[in-house]
Amino acid sequence: MKNFTKKAVLAALIAGAAPAGMIAAAAPAAAQVVPGLGVANPDAIVANSNAFKTAETQRQTTYKAQIDQAEARRQQIAAQLEPLYTKFEADRSAANPDQNALRQQAAQIQQIEQSGQAEIQQILQPLALSRAYVVEQISDKLMDAINAAKTKRKITMVLDPSAVVMADQAYNLNQDVVNELNTLIPNAQIVPPQGxxxxxxxxxxxxxxxxxxxxxxxxxxxxxxx
The missing domain is CATH 1.20.5 (Single alpha-helices involved in coiled-coils or other helix-helix interfaces)
Structure with missing residues (x-):
């Protein structure tokens, strides 16, 4: 039975994890193998921008009330589930376990876990909305940053990593774009407007x-x- 843990429920929002699929931007190489060609990962660029990183830190303070509320509720749900886990394991280890009873217990535990996760996600919804607001602000400047990096590196074609099977780091344009993005939008607002x-x-x-x-x-x- 999978435990209802803080890591499983809160890590993505409370710990300020970057959105799925993001990877660290690699430092650009000094020269390119093929002139005019570069590879850039938009998600990684946004996640490594100063505006995104600063917002991730600020959010822990701005939304501390929601984070604390979610953690308190997590502890309450964990306390509710603990005796159910214990009984389930004990009954399952019996010489002749009642399979119907075990299924009922498992269903009850699963229902509490799922409803608890949904409740905590609802509490943390303002954090998710804040992150989406920050990402959108940064993304609105992304093409300008890419174009600026293209001009400086004399690149005419930029490929997404998903379209590339293998490439030397000399083609990596991520850090160049991050540098331009940091100039275009050094900070982002973390609290979205009402509605x-x-x-x-x-x-x-x-x-x-x-x-x-x-x-x-x-x-x-x-x-x-x-």
């Missing part, structure tokens, strides 16, 4: 609104033609 939503949600909401308006207009035309 702010990430770009993907805003676009989805706009599409839904446009579809609803089209449907309403079509209905009005149909009524008017009768």
């Amino acid at each position: 702010w939503m990430p770009r993907a949600q805003r676009e989805a909401a706009a599409q839904q609104q446009a579809a609803a308006q089209q449907q309403q207009a079509a209905g009005q035309q149909t009524s008017g033609g009768r």
